[in-house]
Amino acid sequence: MHEEIKIKTDYITLGQFIKLLNILESGGMxxxxxxxxxxxxxxxxxxxxxxxxYQNDVVEIEDIGSYIVKKED
Structure with a gap:
């Protein structure tokens, strides 16, 4: 099962998405x-x-989790 991550815009970059998850300490990491x-x-x-x-894209990060992008209503 994928954890839903909601965004307010039409899309988010992969780097911004991972920062949003707060699983790594800095943008450089x-x-x-x-x-x-x-x-x-x-x-x-x-x-x-x-x-x-974009909405419904699935992101899997090894040993961390699986996430699906959802747009906030």
Whole structure:
């Protein structure tokens, strides 16, 4: 089951999304984590922190969790 993460805008970048989750301490850590480890977005590994995430995109972070993007009403 994916944890729902609500956003107020039409999209959010992958880097901003991970910062929003508050699982890493700084933006620099987010940047290096994405570049080195990668994150699974909709079943594909992605290393771009500028990747745009839209409603219903699924983000999986190894050993941390699985999240789905939802837009606030």
């Amino acid at each position: 987010v940047k290096s984590y994405i570049q080195e480890q990668g994150v699974i977005v909709n079943g594909e590994v992605d290393h771009r922190r500028g990747r745009k995430l």
